[in-house]
Amino acid sequence: MDFQNCAVRVDPLTGSNYSTWKRQITLQLGLLDFDFVLTEARPVVPTAESTDVEKATFKKWEKINKLCMMVIRGSIHETISGGIPETTTAKELFELINKQFMGTVHSRQYNCLAQLFSLYCDETGSVREHILKLSKLVINLRDLGFTIEDELMVHMAVAKLPSKFDTLKVNYSTQGRKWNLNELINICVAEEERLKESKTEYANLGVHKSSKKNFKKNFKKGKIMKSGPGQSSGTKANEENKEEKNDAACFFCGKKGHIKKDCFRYKEWKKKRECVHQPEQDKK
Known part of the structure; x- marks a missing residue:
């Protein structure tokens, strides 16, 4: 048997890697043609009356069993190897390891x-x-x-x-x-x-719609910004209106600084005029 050509990398058994180790060691023993000792029962010890075939079969099994146990034992990490009891067959050793670490695997x-x-x-x-x-x-x-x-x-x-x-x-x-x-x-x-x-x-579209809405809102309120830096055109228009009011003369009293509708004397005159015409309407 060429052991070197049949070699498979087997990670040392640490407990947590039991499933991986089991798969690797089974493959290794299969390539070496040792795996039958893991499934078959130990042959009957030959006697003087046993045939040559029975004696040869037992001798082969005994040799393979010994080699198989060496391979299995050699693949167990030294930190846990001492906790695994000695056995006489590779089949017993394999089953013992399975019982010991299967609970960890289930967890x-x-x-x-x-x-x-x-x-x-x-x-x-x-x-x-x-x-x-x-x-x-x-x-x-x-x-x-x-x-x-x-x-x-x-x-x-x-x-x-x-x-x-x-x-x-x-x-x-x-x-x-x-x-x-x-x-x-x-x-x-x-x-x-x-x-x-x-x-x-969608986010960009939302920003565009929001900007357009604010533009329309500010346009109605006269708050549209100028193209260049500075104050808004609406603010400038308000200031120009104020200047025109300051320069204009009132059509009622002739004084500057206000217009007719804001004139105090005009408001008083209008109020008295309404009081004079009210009784005449009542008589009619």
Whole structure:
């Protein structure tokens, strides 16, 4: 057996990486043709009456079992190797390790699933980062022996998108073609950019309408600004009107500084005149 050509990188078992270690060590033993000792029971110890085939079979199993235990023991990190009891077969050793660390695996599976189900993309977050986080959790679950198919992962990623992607969700649900993860990321990023551009255009349109409304409002009030720096044309017009009033002479009293409608004497005369004509109207 050429051990060097059959070598597979096996990460030392630390406990938290049990699922990864199990997959790697199983592949290693399979390539070495040692994996049968992990599933088959120990052969009966041959006796003087045993056939040559039975004796050869037991001898082969005994040799492979010893090598298999060496490979497994050698792949366990020194910090935990002392806590694993001695066994006589590789099958017993493998089952013992499985019982010891499977509880940790279940706990990690539960934590990853809890994170996966509670992971949602908010309205302001990056959709690319959201999908990559979800993908990372799915990969972690696979390493822990909990397989989630790519199609289900894409379904979950779409379902967890915020409400602004509702149009994309409808298109996804109505299309017969399946999307892979990379395609979903590209489509979502393109949709995110489109939404950002639409939002910017809408904001600019709102500013334009607001400016136009204020222009009309100020125009009616005589507050339109001059093209150059300085005061508004409305203010200037008011000042010119005041100057004209100061120079004009009253048509009633002949004095300057006011006009007829603002003249005090005119108002008094008008008041007396109305009082004189009122009795005559009453008689009629």
